[in-house]
Amino acid sequence: MLASMNKKKFAAEFRRLKKFRNLSEDERVLFAMSLSATPDERWERHEGFLKSHGLFTRSERKAFGFR
Amino acid sequence: MSAAILQGVPATTIDTDIWVELPPRQFVRLTAIIMHLGGIMLAPTVAALSDDTLVNFLPRVDGIGSFDKELKKARRIRWQGMIVPVVPLESLLKSKQAIRRPKDLAHIPLLKQTIRLQKKGRVLVKKPLDSKEKK
Numbered sequence: 001m002l003a004s005m006n007k008k009k010f011a012a013e014f015r016r017l018k019k020f021r022n023l024s025e026d027e028r029v030l031f032a033m034s035l036s037a038t039p040d041e042r043w044e045r046h047e048g049f050l051k052s053h054g055l056f057t058r059s060e061r062k063a064f065g066f067r
Numbered sequence: 068m069s070a071a072i073l074q075g076v077p078a079t080t081i082d083t084d085i086w087v088e089l090p091p092r093q094f095v096r097l098t099a100i101i102m103h104l105g106g107i108m109l110a111p112t113v114a115a116l117s118d119d120t121l122v123n124f125l126p127r128v129d130g131i132g133s134f135d136k137e138l139k140k141a142r143r144i145r146w147q148g149m150i151v152p153v154v155p156l157e158s159l160l161k162s163k164q165a166i167r168r169p170k171d172l173a174h175i176p177l178l179k180q181t182i183r184l185q186k187k188g189r190v191l192v193k194k195p196l197d198s199k200e201k202k
Contacts, residue, residue, distance in 0.1 A: 017184065031184055034077040039146045046072050049079050057119045066081060 009036035068174060070153035073144050076181045078174065082113075082121035086154070088134040089126065097124055130165025131158045156182050 014032035017023060023031070034042060050056040055064060068080040087097065091111075098108050105117035112124045131137055131154070141152035154162075160178045163171040 020184065030077045031181070035075045035181075035184065037075070039073040039144045042072055042075065043146065046079050050081075055081065058115050058121070061081065061121075 006036060006041075012036070068159075071156060071159055071174070071178060071181070073146060073151075073153055074142065074156050074181075075185065076156065076174075076177055078177055082123050084123045084125050086125045086128055086134060086137075091126055094124065094126075128154070128162055130162040156185075 010032055013036040014028060017028045017032050017035075020028070033045075037045065047056065054060045055066075068076070068078050069083040072078055072080065087094075089096065094111060097114070101108055101114040101116070101122075106114050106122075108114050109121075112126075114122045114124070116122060127134075128137070132140075137154060137158060138152060140155055140158065142155050143150050144153050145151075156178055160175065160182065163175050163178065
């Protein structure tokens with residue numbers, strides 16, 4: 001996940017989000033990662049999340065009770 | 068939520084909703100496309116693509132304008148080598164606020180937060196591609 005991240009863009013976005021005081025540090029990291037990414041990187045991250053929870057394939061999802 | 072994910076909302080979803088301007092009786096045309104691509108139809112409006120991606124075809128989206136109206140407002144995003152029109156976050160928020168299923172209500176704070184964070188200060192999200200195309 002982090003391999004595909006543009007670290008410079010992430011750092012710039014993270015700095016920008018520092019002015020939002022109502023964000024916790026982990027929220028700031030989460031939003032900085034998401035907002036600094038390209039749509040393809042965001043989608044890759046989303047698919048990685050599903051895979052990490054065993055929800056990517058239909059057979060895996062069925063085991064969780066999805067259609 | 069696929070449109071939201073592509074626009075920077077840190078969320079996830081099991082399926083991708085695609086809004087199609089087709090009368091329900093013509094949905095068979097979508098079936099033909101899915102079969103051609105090696106996918107299967109799980110229900111009249113639900114398909115599993117060959118890579119196991121789930122797709123929901125929506126004949127309408129509640130809480131927002133007509134297909135044509137929303138298509139004009141859509142953000143054009145470069146995704147997987149294609150330019151894809153996606154419903155803007157503000158419209159997604161309106162739709163979720165109108166539909167109000169538990170999963171929609173759960174997404175509302177995340178959508179609001181992302182809109183707020185994108186609006187204030189420098190925005191790293193690229194401008195919609197259609198604004199360039201008009202020049």
